[in-house]
Amino acid sequence: MAERLSNREGIRGMANPTRYGIERVAYWLQRLTGLGLLAYLIGHIYETSSIVNGKVAWEKMLELTQTPQGHIILTIVIGMCVYHTANGIRVMLGHGGIGVGKPGEPEYPYKAASLNYKQRLCIWVSIALAALAMMYGAAVLFGD
Amino acid sequence: MAVVAIPKASEEATSAPTPTTQPNTITLRISRFNPSNDSLPTFAEFKIPVQKWTTVLEAILHVKQNLDHSIAVRYSCRQASCGSCGMKINGKPALACYTKISEIGSKVVTVEPMSNFPIIRDLAVDFKQLFSDHKKMKPFIMRDDSEITPGTKEFVQTPKDLEKFLQFSYCIKCGLCNSACPTMATDESFIGPQGLAQAYRYVADNRDQGKKDRLKIVDQSHGIWRCHFAGSCSHVCPKGVDPAMAIQLLRGYLMGFRK
Numbered sequence: 361m362a363e364r365l366s367n368r369e370g371i372r373g374m375a376n377p378t379r380y381g382i383e384r385v386a387y388w389l390q391r392l393t394g395l396g397l398l399a400y401l402i403g404h405i406y407e408t409s410s411i412v413n414g415k416v417a418w419e420k421m422l423e424l425t426q427t428p429q430g431h432i433i434l435t436i437v438i439g440m441c442v443y444h445t446a447n448g449i450r451v452m453l454g455h456g457g458i459g460v461g462k463p464g465e466p467e468y469p470y471k472a473a474s475l476n477y478k479q480r481l482c483i484w485v486s487i488a489l490a491a492l493a494m495m496y497g498a499a500v501l502f503g504d
Numbered sequence: 505m506a507v508v509a510i511p512k513a514s515e516e517a518t519s520a521p522t523p524t525t526q527p528n529t530i531t532l533r534i535s536r537f538n539p540s541n542d543s544l545p546t547f548a549e550f551k552i553p554v555q556k557w558t559t560v561l562e563a564i565l566h567v568k569q570n571l572d573h574s575i576a577v578r579y580s581c582r583q584a585s586c587g588s589c590g591m592k593i594n595g596k597p598a599l600a601c602y603t604k605i606s607e608i609g610s611k612v613v614t615v616e617p618m619s620n621f622p623i624i625r626d627l628a629v630d631f632k633q634l635f636s637d638h639k640k641m642k643p644f645i646m647r648d649d650s651e652i653t654p655g656t657k658e659f660v661q662t663p664k665d666l667e668k669f670l671q672f673s674y675c676i677k678c679g680l681c682n683s684a685c686p687t688m689a690t691d692e693s694f695i696g697p698q699g700l701a702q703a704y705r706y707v708a709d710n711r712d713q714g715k716k717d718r719l720k721i722v723d724q725s726h727g728i729w730r731c732h733f734a735g736s737c738s739h740v741c742p743k744g745v746d747p748a749m750a751i752q753l754l755r756g757y758l759m760g761f762r763k
């Protein structure tokens with residue numbers, strides 16, 4: 361009821377990347393990959409901590425990850441890592457006011473200077489780098 | 505020099521304005537909700553004639569005049585100046601008076617109240633929070649002396665000085681930015697792009713000496729740090745204010761990138 365009265369979009373609206381251009385998609389991917397990396401980090405600590413239980417436990421754990429599913433997960437982690445880092449650098453510079461355009465007299469049709477081609481290019485490059493890294497990673501993981 | 509051809513009397517008769525387009529019929533779906541009676545919004549559907557130039561606001565007013573006068577909608581200027589008529593049009597926030605039906609490219613047009621604002625009734629939403637946050641940004645020039653003190657002159661600004669804040673002063677407080685913002689969707693205390701952009705408008709004005717005060721106001725847990733530069737505010741702003749730019753430039757001061 362409170363939600364209805366305030367008419368806030370809530371998490372569903374926040375996590376809907378479809379309405380406001382590629383910049384909103386970039387925001388959505390940054391959050392998603394951030395959460396994915398957090399989940400991976402926790403799993404990774406759990407995995408590597410098995411070494412304290414000795415060599416046998418460690419090798420058993422490694423075996424568990426050396427499966428096609430394990431490789432797919434790692435490929436996704438590579439993609440998340442590359443996108444999150446590359447786009448993260450764009451966002452951090454932007455947060456400091458770098459590359460967000462210069463104020464000027466607005467002229468019809470009022471295109472926002474902060475949504476400029478440099479920002480868009482950086483987003484696409486982040487996605488492309490992630491895709492390339494995933495292809496390379498998959499080739500190494502699945503190659504013999 | 506421009507040459508204007510004056511039509512001869514015989515031509516005049518034949519060139520009388522003929523409608524270039526026949527009215528199209530579209531379905532206008534209007535969200536109806538009265539918080540004191542209804543538990544859920546419902547949609548009322550109307551088939552209405554529209555021309556190439558009919559705006560969404562005109563379509564709604566057509567319904568109000570001819571089909572159902574009880575629809576609640578707020579508007580005033582009908583020319584994108586007053587900031588009253590913001591609403592969700594086919595899912596995206598826009599000014600109803602500034603959106604032509606023909607531009608939408610759909611036979612069904614759905615209008616809903618703007619998200620992230622409490623609904624008063626139907627399409628009219630409550631701006632209390634937006635106005636109060638706007639006021640908190642101290643939207644006026646702060647300095648000790650004044651232009652009206654005897655013996656002083658007006659504060660001269662060069663065109664370059666003006667350009668630093670002009671676009672941010674074009675804000676009409678329509679709230680579209682706040683309604684598109686992903687942080688606003690979940691954080692009810694967030695100042696929002698409208699207010700933050702106005703804080704920057706005054707910080708960037710070289711007549712103003714209140715930078716320290718304003719930076720303090722925005723440097724709080726529901727303030728500027730909640731902006732993730734998703735750019736949705738600037739995507740929907742109808743006046744070219746570009747709140748996303750203003751916020752990042754303002755944050756530049758807090759992060760030490762700018763002096």
Ligand code: HEM
Nearest residue numbers: 390391394395397398401444445447448449451452731732
């Ligand atoms: C090179 C390394 C990294 C860089 C440059 C980086 C940068 C960023 C940036 C700029 C943001 C967005 C902040 C914002 O939206 O305002 C972000 C969000 C996030 N990052 Fe990272 N990050 C890195 C590594 C990681 C790692 C290793 C993890 C997980 C363990 C992680 C987890 C997250 C999470 C959960 C978010 C989402 C928070 C949010 O959207 O508010 N990041 N990161």
Ligand code: SF4
Nearest residue numbers: 675676678679681741
């Ligand atoms: S910044 Fe733009 S979208 Fe936001 S209230 Fe002002 S005019 Fe409207």
Ligand code: FES
Nearest residue numbers: 581582587589601
């Ligand atoms: S009626 Fe004034 S902005 Fe639309």
